Amino acid sequence: MKVINKNQFIITYFNLYGVKLVTQSTQEESLLNRYGKTLRTDRWWFEPLLVGIGLFLFIMYSTVSAAILGNYWSYEIGPYLSPFFEPLFYTDVIPKWVSPAIFILWAPLSFRMTCYYYRRAYYRSYFLSPPACAVREPANSYAGESTVPLIVQNIHRFAMYGALIFVPILWNGAIRSFYWEGEIGIGVGSLILTLNAFLLSGYTLGCHSFRHLVGGGLNSFTGSKYQVIRKKVWDMVSSLNAHHKKWAWSSLIIVGFSDLYVHMVAAEWIVDFNTWGSFF
């Protein structure tokens, strides 16, 4: 019977990305013996594990909800449109099994995939590169983002331009959610969608790439009036950027929750408290 090495999953994962994973040579092993994998005695594995589970759950949920179920469960109810589907891209020309979300999701997806924070998170949790500081990385060669495929991370700037467009689009969705059948009102759903737009703005506008664009590329903030203004904007973006991790997680959780909420209301699993009464 073949014994399955619990590291095998990781090995294949690494191979996917073209990174060779071979066991360390015995000579090198002996030199490294005084460290083993690590001498850390604290729970260094806890954070990458938690992050790994969190990202996994979100990816599973969003794939199922937006890509697979798509048109087969209702993503719109009353004034509420799930942010996965904002802006709605629906025509009869497209077969029903193609979810309208896939026309738009590439933008936020590529933005988050190449985001400097998420890169840190998944490199640590999934690539184990490294799993935690001063813990040995299993791969035995490494070229980082200098070669194909990871050089593609440099499209982050491009993805950021795309993501910026989505900020007004999601605010538009949030504002629309206060207006139903000719009547201005408010519901729990409107609040959730507004919170979603807010957190997404904080995340997008605190992006490292955006920070660079507004002022990070300058060496002097005092040469002209225009530079003084850019410095002010840069300061604001910098203060958002300092908490980029928090914005990344809160905006991720809220976007998933917003989607789930709309579905649940639409499926009549829960009732949305609002000023309009029932949507049915």
Place this chain on the structure above:
Amino acid sequence: MPIVELKVWRGGDDGEYQTFHVEYDEGEVILDVVHRLQSTQAQDLAVRWNCKAGKCGSCSAEVNGKPSLMCMTRMINFTSGDVIAISPMKTFPLIKDLVTDVAWNYENARKVPHFKPKERDADGKHRMMQIDIERGQEFHQCIECYLCQNVCHVIRDHPENKENFVGPRFFIQMAQVNMHPLESVSQKPDALEGYGLDYCNITKCCTDVCPAGIKITDNAIIPLKERLIDDKFDPLRWLGRKIKIGNSK
């Protein structure tokens, strides 16, 4: 006095951990305990230190596997009877005990671009505004303890990368020169290429261990990567340059 059990690496590559029982006081730091060990039980224990106040960056080591300055690791965090493992920095060739050969860093110091200032003003002075130098001042806080170099997996786990990668400490130095308001030369795009910026996968361990609290990744490495992207990967900038509107700086 309470006593801790120290497991200290003794010897070179073929050495071993030796166990010592050493007295300590709550107000002390690990380095004091190591000094007590040195003066009472192990006279020839090799350890680097200078200022004992976290300013010179000499006493870098790994305390229970965590890269830290021994002078800034307080004994108040331990209780009597605790076992503390003290190892030399892993990334650099071991000389003896807690002392490693950090010459690679000094080679990189010569390799990275050096500052070349603009001309002085007519009165022989330079003018710079405080807000323009604050970014650089953060990088000037570096005490060259090389803990960031030590913890960086790019070289810690892959020594072969040492040829193509100067490490976080020198990314700071490059940022310091590249962002200097008086810098006249190195802002050319290729000034940033060839130092291994693209090896960094921004896992931020350098920032985590920095005793000077420098936001190495957020304020130096990522901005430098972005400056490179300006010239190499940004589609709008590329278009702008093609039709000659604006310039890259």
Place this chain on the structure above:
Amino acid sequence: MTDFEIEEHEYDVLVIGAGGAGLRAAIESMALGCKTAVVCKSLFGKAHTVMAEGGMAAAMGNVYSEDNWKVHFRDTMRGGKMLNNWRMAQIHAQEAPDRVLELEEYGALFDRTEDGLILQRDFGGHKYARLAHVGDSTGLEMIRTEQQKAASLGVKVFAECTINRLILDKESNSISGAIGYWREKGNLILFKAKSIILATGGLGKMYAITSNSWEGTGDGHAMAMMAGAEMVDMEFVQFHPTGMVWPPSVKGILVTEGVRGDGGTLRNSTQERFMFNYIPEMFAAETASSEEEADAWYDDHNLGRRTPDLLPRDEVARAINSEVKAGRGSPHGGVFLDIATRRSSEYIQKRLPSMYHQFMQLAGVDITSEPMEVGPTCHYAMGGIKVDAETEASSVSGLFAAGEVAGGLHGANRLGGNSLSDLVVFGRRAGKGAAEFAKGKNEFSTIDKEFIDTTINNMMKPFENEGGQNPYAIHKELQDSMQSLAGIIRTEDELIQMLNKIGELKEKMKTVSVDGNRWFNPGWHLALDLEFMIANAECLVRAAIERKESRGGHTRDDYPNTSPELSKVNFILKQIDDEIQVEAKPLDEMPEELKQLFEDN
């Protein structure tokens, strides 16, 4: 019997010490086209200069346009109780501003004024805000800047290499080289050099409570003396008034004068601002007599006279000492330094970031809400190798000195901030002096083989003395006795006791023994450094016995006043046939135009 292998190198100029002065000297000598090397005991860039916090004094007039070199010169001389070499003080005051601008040219980022010029801060003894600074880590800025400049010029650095003896060419009686060892492997190394610059820094490690690191063993002082150089003002050691006193592990670590410069004040256990009780006559005319006046001065120096918290360091250290003795000290035997109640939390963190972290991390004290506890700590040696003011040449041909190891500039007491400027002003001049000397010499002088043999035997002796004295124990004995017998307050009896103690320690040194081998062995390194520390201690004590008065950094309980006769002399020390001779030498006469600066007040 030299069956030891010796690695040999040849350089036009050899700089011993890689602190602010050594690096500046190397940069200068390199720029003048001499083949230059720097040797340092620690890693490159770890020199004690990094511990300098407050700033470097230079009369640039960026904050107070009234300031100029004459005011700076006058402050320096008065701070040094007029014992300074006037010409050095003049050169220092005149050239410091250019050296600051030069550092900026090398890439230093000093804090700025609103006009974009270099900001200057107040410090003890300086009439105007004069210290160019970077928060409270100016020394770090200086050394890093010079280090990067030196690296860009390609100065050769021998790091973790300790020089043990200077070598003299017997015929010409001039410097021919130096011998030492690599700390890493203990291998021997010999430098042939046309000229040598000593920039080895201080000697504070002979005291128990000191802000100096392990390197401050005064190697340069002792080696120069052994080579026959004249030493000056060795009795004057500065005790910095504010060192940390708690917890024990950090006792002695420096708390920058910048805390007081930026508004902090000293208080005793009754919360009294006691410095108002200790204003000496010399400074009474320009020191505030009430708290209101002192506080107004901080806002604008024209609104009042300066606060007594910023009297020269010797005055403040003595005052703290008296308060503690009178039973008005803080719980751990210091006094309180309070900035928390006087400045906002943001201001403190912005102006004094490393003090904030130092207290937070090492003592668990938040200086934005609690007072610090501080007390005097051995900080700086005013005395050192006697040098020519223009070229920094010592009395030995080919030997130069700059920085703390050189004496003369600071007289009996150094003003804060004058040290960093000293390093670059005289570092540059020494580099120039040594380079020119080397250029005038076509060949390397001969190396005395016999001397090499004796030196090596001497260095290896601790390995042969099995079961002898423990170097760490001898060091502790030296530190404890210096602290109690030749510390901040001295008496004839105690100084003579100390001299006897030194005799005992010298005896013990004959049988000092170390474990292990030459491979990175701190015990051995200490044993070799101890010889220097003991030699310097002897110098200090002998000069201190002769100076039968209280002046600057030298306070005699048995002679509490200044003596008019002794105000006219420096004590010069010289080693002749293993005996240290002390000789009083009249001060150089100051020219009339400089004298006048002290007459009209």
